[in-house]
Each structure stands twice: as structure tokens, then as C-alpha cells.
Amino acid sequence: MPDSATELQNRPEEAANIRLGRVSIPGLFRDLPEAVIVADEEREIVWANNAALAMFGYTIDQLIGQSTEILYPNKDAFQEAGTAHFNKTGSATDHNYEANYLRANGKVFLGETTGGPMRGANGEVLGYFGITRDISKTRAFEELLANLYRVSSDQSLDTAQKIDEILKMGCAHFQTDSALVSWVRGETYTVLYSHSEIAEIERGSVFKIADCCCARALETNGPVACNSSQDNACGPHPCYSLFVLETYIGVPLIVDGTLFGTVNFTSSETRAPFESSDLELIKMFAAWISQQLSIEKEINGLPDLS
Incomplete structure (x- = not known):
């Protein structure tokens, strides 16, 4: 199995060509030290950078197409994040927040996230993004x-x-x-x-x-x-x-x-x-x-x- 921490580096052409509608995921996200995950309108994962793979412990193939629910310790936390940050209207006034997340090995950690909708030229929601930093330590x-x-x-x-x-x-x-x-x-x-x-x-x-x-x-x-x-x-x-x-x-x-x-x-x-x-x-x-x-x-x- 490929090393999840370097997998996207070995597949740069795929990582650079992910699109949501007419929006292309910037290649610069690939090398950020923070975990970056992009999901579609249904909150299914379409892209993740190297830091996200290392943080959550998945390979890119294990993440793509999965609901972002797998990143949360329980369904209630997933739904709460969706209600506040990852929906077309969004109840949160600030998309910088702290939340508990779940690694592939079952361990929960505290993360600081900036996230919310990605919108097209006409304001329509094309998908959602989250940039997360592990602040548990x-x-x-x-x-x-x-x-x-x-x-x-x-x-x-x-x-x-x-x-x-x-x-x-x-x-x-x-x-x-x-x-x-x-x-x-x-x-x-x-x-x-x-x-x-x-x-x-x-x-x-x-x-x-x-x-x-x-x-x-x-x-x-x-x-x-x-x-x-x-x-x-x-x-x-x-x-x-x-x-x-x-x-x-x-x-x-x-x-x-x-x-x-x-x-x-x-x-x-x-x-x-x-x-x-x-x-x-x-x-x-x-x-x-x-x-x-x-x-x-x-x-x-x-x-x-x-």
C-alpha cells in the first residue's frame, strides 16, 4: 500500500485536476502543512492533500468518494458541523472553530478548522472545504x-x-x-x-x-x-x-x-x-x-x- 503521507506527491497530475464545477482546486493546497479536504455538495470527499492523509491516517483512495462523516467521532458531530458550516445557508457567523475529529485508527483528536462553502461566480454552492490543524497537544x-x-x-x-x-x-x-x-x-x-x-x-x-x-x-x-x-x-x-x-x-x-x-x-x-x-x-x-x-x-x- 502506498505511503499516505507522500501519495499525492506521486500523483500530482490527479491532485491538480480535481474540479468542482468550473472551480479547480489550487495546486498550492497540496503542500500546505495543514490538512485540506474538499467535498462536493453532498459532503462526499473529492480531494485531500498530503497533510490530511497523514493527519487522518487514510490513503487517497480510501477517502475519495467517502462521506466526510468518517472524519467525525459520531454522527451527531457530523450533522452539527453540517448545520453550522457545511450547507448552503450555514448558521455559523464565523467559520473558524474547534471540533473533535476521528483518525482511521479510532483515536479522537482536537482540531482547529477554517471551513465552509465554495461558491461559483453566481454565488451557487459548488462544494465545501475545510482546513484543519491538530491542536490536541x-x-x-x-x-x-x-x-x-x-x-x-x-x-x-x-x-x-x-x-x-x-x-x-x-x-x-x-x-x-x-x-x-x-x-x-x-x-x-x-x-x-x-x-x-x-x-x-x-x-x-x-x-x-x-x-x-x-x-x-x-x-x-x-x-x-x-x-x-x-x-x-x-x-x-x-x-x-x-x-x-x-x-x-x-x-x-x-x-x-x-x-x-x-x-x-x-x-x-x-x-x-x-x-x-x-x-x-x-x-x-x-x-x-x-x-x-x-x-x-x-x-x-x-x-x-x-
Whole structure:
């Protein structure tokens, strides 16, 4: 099967000759980074650019002739979009909007769309177009920042509760089921806080750093991630005593300018490879936890793990 992301590049003459009535779809749409889909009066797809094929996960042959209903998570969403934007009269005053869309693999994502009728010289509707940008990651990041701020500023929560909430958010984002905050002194790795959907590691549990995945993060002085135990970035870890570790992402934890320990998120299941943005994001999680620990140190001194 042809690669959907490059298929139109291999069929430029077809992509350039799609017409709705007397209107030809501009060839420049083909190389836009946003997904562009053109449909006829019946909202059946007649054209899509490379970005649309990559975004929705279809080949051009799988899209052409199909109702645009396949792009929506349910029939109600399809009909709502039609009522507001993709009909001859259109109830919407603004054709820039956000909506949930459905990929071929069944996953739903949030998109920002500019779309509406394509009209001929006499104003008649020849078909419809939609230009969509995937904003799911941007929106998820904005919501994450808002939640981190909400938790850190909640005066009803103590330090342990705040860190637990932060670890819980990290597990949700990184698709992991466990998280640890460690306190490192010399060659000793001590569990300070933990969150797990499987089995908590008791506060004060002590391990040798050499037996932990976090050793790599400390050696490199930066974030380390792997999505499978076959990855060289993964190695023996204390969590192996509780469940088989497959996924790991961790980073050194700096408090008041000094190395304090590590923050890591792990799972017994493999996941899709981490992205570079995830490596930046775990540093942000560590910074928020560092802030809480700095406040705790100022008030109560170093942790009492006895």
C-alpha cells in the first residue's frame, strides 16, 4: 500500500485536476502543512492533500468518494458541523472553530478548522472545504499547566498531597502507571514520594543507585527515556521487584540549586516512543516538584525518613 503521507506527491497530475464545477482546486493546497479536504455538495470527499492523509491516517483512495462523516467521532458531530458550516445557508457567523475529529485508527483528536462553502461566480454552492490543524497537544499542554498551577497554589493541600497530584498528572500524560521522587545521597537511592496504580513503593525504601534506571539520568545530568525494556536506556530498576518494567522516563531533581534526587515515571507496558517534547516536559514536572520541596525544606527542613 502506498505511503499516505507522500501519495499525492506521486500523483500530482490527479491532485491538480480535481474540479468542482468550473472551480479547480489550487495546486498550492497540496503542500500546505495543514490538512485540506474538499467535498462536493453532498459532503462526499473529492480531494485531500498530503497533510490530511497523514493527519487522518487514510490513503487517497480510501477517502475519495467517502462521506466526510468518517472524519467525525459520531454522527451527531457530523450533522452539527453540517448545520453550522457545511450547507448552503450555514448558521455559523464565523467559520473558524474547534471540533473533535476521528483518525482511521479510532483515536479522537482536537482540531482547529477554517471551513465552509465554495461558491461559483453566481454565488451557487459548488462544494465545501475545510482546513484543519491538530491542536490536541497544544491544548493538552495548556490544560496541564493550568492544573499544575491549580495544585501548587491550593492551600488546602500539604506537600505530600501536592506532589502526589503532580505525579498523577505526569502518569496520565506519559501513559505510565507509576511514578517516584527519590532522594539521592552518595550511592543511596531513597524513595521519598511515590504514586502507582499497581503497587506503591513504601516511603523510605532504599536501593543502590547502580540498580536503578535513574543512574543513567544522573550520569547524563538530563532526562532519559525508553519505551521498551529492549531499549539500551533501560536497565535494572527497583520496580522489577513489583512488576516488569517496560517504559521509563526520568530526570535529575534539583532543589535550591543542588542535586536532590530524581523524578521518574514508569510502566509495565510498552508505549509509543517518547518525543523530544516529553523530555522537555519531564523537566517541567521536576521543576514544579522542586518548588514544593524547596518550600517544605524552608518550613520543616530535610525529609525525615526514619
